[in-house]
Amino acid sequence: xxxxxxxxxxxxxxxxxxxxxxxxxxxxxxxxxxxxxxxxxxxxxxxxxxxxxxxxxxxxxxxxxxxxxxxxxxxxxxxxxxxxxxxxxxxxxxxxxxxxxxxxxxxxxxxxxxxxxxxxxxxxxxxxxxxxxxxxxxxxxxxxxxxxxxxxxxxxxxxxxxxxxxxxxxxxxxxxxxxxxxxxxxxxxxxxxxxxxxxxxxxxxxxxxxxxxxxxxxxxxxxxxxxxxxxxxxxxxxxxxxxxxxxxxxxxxxxxxxxxxxxxxxxxxxxxxxxxxxxxxxxxxxxxxxxxxxxxxxxxxxxxxxxxxxxxxxxxxxxxxxxxxxxxxxxxxxxxxxxxxxxxxxxxxxxxxxxxxxxxxxxxxxxxxxxxxxxxxxxxxxxxxxxxxxxxxxxxxxxxxxxxxxxxxxxxxxxxxxxxxxxxxxxxxxxxxxxxxxxxxxxxxxxxxxxxxxxxxxxxxxxxxxxxxxxxxxxxxxxxxxxxxxxxxxxxxxxxxxxxxxxxxxxxxxxxxxxxxxxxxxxxxxxxxxxxxxxxxxxxxxxxxxxxxxxxxxxxxxxxxxxxxxxxxxxxxxxxxxxxxxxxxxxxxxxxxxxxxxxxxxxxxxxxxxx
Ligand code: GCB
Numbered sequence: 342x343x344x345x346x347x348x349x350x351x352x353x354x355x356x357x358x359x360x361x362x363x364x365x366x367x368x369x370x371x372x373x374x375x376x377x378x379x380x381x382x383x384x385x386x387x388x389x390x391x392x393x394x395x396x397x398x399x400x401x402x403x404x405x406x407x408x409x410x411x412x413x414x415x416x417x418x419x420x421x422x423x424x425x426x427x428x429x430x431x432x433x434x435x436x437x438x439x440x441x442x443x444x445x446x447x448x449x450x451x452x453x454x455x456x457x458x459x460x461x462x463x464x465x466x467x468x469x470x471x472x473x474x475x476x477x478x479x480x481x482x483x484x485x486x487x488x489x490x491x492x493x494x495x496x497x498x499x500x501x502x503x504x505x506x507x508x509x510x511x512x513x514x515x516x517x518x519x520x521x522x523x524x525x526x527x528x529x530x531x532x533x534x535x536x537x538x539x540x541x542x543x544x545x546x547x548x549x550x551x552x553x554x555x556x557x558x559x560x561x562x563x564x565x566x567x568x569x570x571x572x573x574x575x576x577x578x579x580x581x582x583x584x585x586x587x588x589x590x591x592x593x594x595x596x597x598x599x600x601x602x603x604x605x606x607x608x609x610x611x612x613x614x615x616x617x618x619x620x621x622x623x624x625x626x627x628x629x630x631x632x633x634x635x636x637x638x639x640x641x642x643x644x645x646x647x648x649x650x651x652x653x654x655x656x657x658x659x660x661x662x663x664x665x666x667x668x669x670x671x672x673x674x675x676x677x678x679x680x681x682x683x684x685x686x687x688x689x690x691x692x693x694x695x696x697x698x699x700x701x702x703x704x705x706x707x708x709x710x711x712x713x714x715x716x717x718x719x720x721x722x723x724x725x726x727x728x729x730x731x732x733x734x735x736x737x738x739x740x741x742x743x744x745x746x747x748x749x750x751x752x753x754x755x756x757x758x759x760x761x762x763x764x765x766x767x768x769x770x771x772x773x774x775x776x777x778x779x780x781x782x783x784x785x786x787x788x789x790x791x792x793x794x795x796x797x798x799x800x801x802x803x804x805x806x807x808x809x810x811x812x813x814x815x816x817x818x819x820x821x822x823x824x825x826x827x828x829x830x831x832x833x834x835x836x837x838x839x840x841x842x843x844x845x846x847x848x849x850x851x852x853x854x855x856x857x858x859x860x861x862x863x864x865x866x867x868x869x870x871x872x873x874x875x876x877x878x879x880x881x882x883x884x885x886x887x888x889x890x891x892x893x894x895x896x897x898x899x900x901x902x903x904x905x906x907x908x909x910x911x912x913x914x915x916x917x918x919x920x921x922x923x924x925x926x927x928x929x930x931x932x933x934x935x936x937x938x939x940x941x942x943x944x945x946x947x948x949x950x951x952x
């Protein structure tokens with residue numbers, strides 16, 4: 342019944358039910374993925390892994406044709422028993438690749454590689470009583486299959502979200518090995534599809550670890566402030582055993598809160614806490630509380646901030662007050678070195694530059710970034726727009742593509758829903774308007790709302806109607822969003838920079854707008870007249886004309902210009918200037934701030950005073 346209700350009605354019902362029954366469920370049952378692995382008992386498998394480059398899928402074909410469900414193919418990690426035995430591969434003799442890390446940036450020969458690489462790592466493990474062990478993979482781009490000691494245990498599709506597989510039953514006391522097949526061939530029906538403006542970095546791009554948990558463990562939990570309130574915390578805790586009458590305790594020592602709840606027959610306990618005197622999280626005061634979730638012998642600590650994000654007419658309200666989101670878009674591209682970002686250090690650098698800009702908000706485009714980004718954003722006080730890679734024209738009519746997108750969205754929300762920094766889930770970027778596309782995205786919106794009724798939903802739309810100098814944001818998807826997002830490139834792809842001066846914006850929707858992209862390329866250190874493309878002066882002038890136009894949009898409540906830092910892209914071919922880099926960064930890969938950076942910094946300075 343609840344599913345038929347609108348977002349706002351759902352919220353009202355949730356709030357009412359708290360008042361009436363004292364218990365609130367902010368979301369439906371989560372996906373089976375262990376959350377908050379960083380605060381559990383883990384053994385890192387980062388470091389060098391043996392790697393076999395297998396562009397003809399030799400090792401997988403054997404697996405498929407011989408014994409698809411058992412130990413065959415390279416999953417066996419076979420060794421010659423005698424010199425006459427024919428085995429045509431050997432992990433031990435090959436070169437290694439570092440994990441985490443994309444393979445493209447680790448060897449010149451792999452820069453453009455889009456196919457299969459097999460990873461192998463041996464590790465010692467000493468079995469412990471009453472302990473279950475999961476292999477947790479932060480991200481593997483794009484398709485992966487995981488085997489341990491020759492048994493294939495799980496597979497995954499999607500390059501930007503975590504997954505885990507239980508390996509308890511196949512673990513040996515002593516030496517073990519894991520083999521992971523990763524294939525990053527682009528596919529029409531994939532999410533994203535074959536065409537993107539970012540590098541298709543393949544491999545085990547994020548941390549890999551073993552996670553140890555008790556037999557019955559805290560699989561997941563959701564503990565957030567109820568939107569519109571200042572001291573009502575609610576949510577749920579899910580135990581791995583789907584059994585009723587299990588006790589779960591939530592403690593927030595700093596607030597002297599300790600309360601015990603009991604699970605229903607699915608192993609989920611509703612949580613509801615009253616926290617008078619709560620200091621709310623905000624960019625100015627990013628207060629995080631130590632929150633402890635405990636059940637039986639399992640204890641999971643976390644750092645959680647509590648804040649409320651809502652929309653009222655054309656305003657975005659943070660903790661009940663209107664806020665302007667001074668943002669910037671960011672790709673998961675490593676600062677100072679080639680390749681994908683993956684570390685806490687990378688996150689601190691990228692988000693530190695956003696802070697230098699005067700930002701209180703970042704758009705993590707165009708896919709879920711690594712968990713360090715959200716943890717650091719929580720601590721630094723940056724609100725976050727998180728997105729799934731539903732990018733440009735994907736296969737809207739293919740139910741498998743939809744299921745894949747739904748799954749990536751679910752994994753992303755499952756991992757990050759306790760981060761105060763995340764205020765917006767975005768379901769896509771620049772998706773051309775059609776009935777099939779709208780139906781697809783509405784389904785994602787419904788899923789996001791079902792999983793998390795405490796965040797706002799948006800999408801980066803395209804302008805699809807112009808009347809003279811007026812751009813009208815009337816994409817039918819707008820009706821389903823809380824916040825409109827729109828990408829525009831006046832002065833770069835569209836018209837002249839001066840055309841910005843007469844551009845006006847309208848929308849039939851009574852909703853706030855975030856200008857989710859605008860910008861132009863500049864090669865750092867290339868100085869010329871402001872009408873010369875790719876000069877820092879051109880980009881500077883573009884920003885100088887954009888900001889007055891943005892100031893004229895009465896329903897504008899945020900901006901995330903494109904983009905914080907230059908990033909590698911196969912679509913950027915101009916020698917000497919682009920060299921496979923999109924140069925729309927306000928900062929170069931080496932951290933040099935371009936002239937436009939300072940234009941935006943100044944504008945954001947004003948926006949702090951008169952939003
Ligand atoms: C866009 C896309 C973004 C591109 C950017 C550009 O509209 O959303 O992914 O990188 O334009 O630079 O063309």
